[in-house]
Amino acid sequence: KAGVTQTPRYLIKTRGQQVTLSCSPISGHRSVSWYQQTPGQGLQFLFEYFSETQRNKGNFPGRFSGRQFSNSRSEMNVSTLELGDSALYLCASTQTTGTDTQYFGPGTRLTVL
Amino acid sequence: GQQLNQSPQSMFIQEGEDVSMNCTSSSIFNTWLWYKQDPGEGPVLLIALYKAGELTSNGRLTAQFGITRKDSFLNISASIPSDVGIYFCAGQLRDSNYQLIWGAGTKLIIKP
Numbered sequence: 265k266a267g268v269t270q271t272p273r274y275l276i277k278t279r280g281q282q283v284t285l286s287c288s289p290i291s292g293h294r295s296v297s298w299y300q301q302t303p304g305q306g307l308q309f310l311f312e313y314f315s316e317t318q319r320n321k322g323n324f325p326g327r328f329s330g331r332q333f334s335n336s337r338s339e340m341n342v343s344t345l346e347l348g349d350s351a352l353y354l355c356a357s358t359q360t361t362g363t364d365t366q367y368f369g370p371g372t373r374l375t376v377l
Numbered sequence: 378g379q380q381l382n383q384s385p386q387s388m389f390i391q392e393g394e395d396v397s398m399n400c401t402s403s404s405i406f407n408t409w410l411w412y413k414q415d416p417g418e419g420p421v422l423l424i425a426l427y428k429a430g431e432l433t434s435n436g437r438l439t440a441q442f443g444i445t446r447k448d449s450f451l452n453i454s455a456s457i458p459s460d461v462g463i464y465f466c467a468g469q470l471r472d473s474n475y476q477l478i479w480g481a482g483t484k485l486i487i488k489p
Contacts, residue, residue: 268419306383306465306481307420320476354419365410366477368419 266291268357268369276375282343285372289336289357295319296338297366298330299354307354313338314360342374350376383466383480389488396453398483400466408469409442409449410477415462423464424451453485461487 269288277283289296297320298310309322313332332338336357342349352373356366383400390396400409408427412420424435426442426449433440437454449468453460466480 306381306479307467309476309479312476356419365422365425368412368421370417370419373417 268355268367270353270355270369270372272372273370274373274375276377277345278377279345279347281345282341283345283374285340285353285355285374287338287340287355287357287369289338289355290367293357293359293367294336295358295360296332296336297356297358298338298340299356300324301352301354301371302350310340310353345376347376350374381466381468381478381480383483385483386481387484387486389486390456391488392456392458394456396456396460396485397450398464398466399448399450400468400480401448402468402478403447404468404470404478405446406449406468406470406478407446409440410467410469411438411440411449411451412465412467413462414465414482420465456485456487458487461485 271286295314297312299307301307310324311318311330312320316332327343330340352371354368354371356368358366381400381402410425411423413423414420424433424440429442429446430444431442440451463482463484465482467477
């Protein structure tokens with residue numbers, strides 16, 4: 265069974281631009297969570313989607329948004345990029361919301377110049 | 378917000394040594410998870426704990442769910458070079474909407 269895939273793996277943008285990251289969960293998994301990871305920091309929870317609905321949301325500004333499609337694939341969008349948005353963005357999938365065993369993708373490394 | 382205190386922040390060890398790290402909180406958790414992250418990759422689940430006092434092993438790794446439900450420990454015996462990486466604990470609070478709370482990680486470095 266294929267794991268969680270994220271595209272692109274690396275991305276370079278400039279301040280003020282917007283970016284869209286994509287995540288395809290493990291087949292059969294319906295919940296997708298997004299995290300931001302910066303050097304020396306733990307994983308900061310962004311949001312979780314289940315059955316195309318946002319279930320949970322972390323403490324991030326409204327510039328960070330996401331959505332989930334009917335095939336469970338999810339996208340995350342960041343508008344008006346800031347230098348501080350440079351990070352590794354991780355996506356994790358679980359079979360259903362409320363389960364704790366999250367399977368992570370390799371992440372998208374975003375660099376904002 | 379809720380926090381997990383993970384320590385130590387980093388460890389320099391010799392190959393063959395045993396390693397111990399822990400996570401503590403003032404809150405009560407239903408579940409404790411331990412993940413390992415290699416450079417450039419996402420975290421990979423090592424051990425999941427679901428009951429207070431539970432002791433679970435995965436090869437050379439052993440983790441325990443603290444009896445107070447506020448802490449957890451991970452031990453690695455006879456470390457080898459491939460153990461290098463960042464280890465994260467994560468917990469699911471007793472009264473929560475299933476959101477995981479994450480520690481800041483323990484970076485394991487093996488001295489040459």
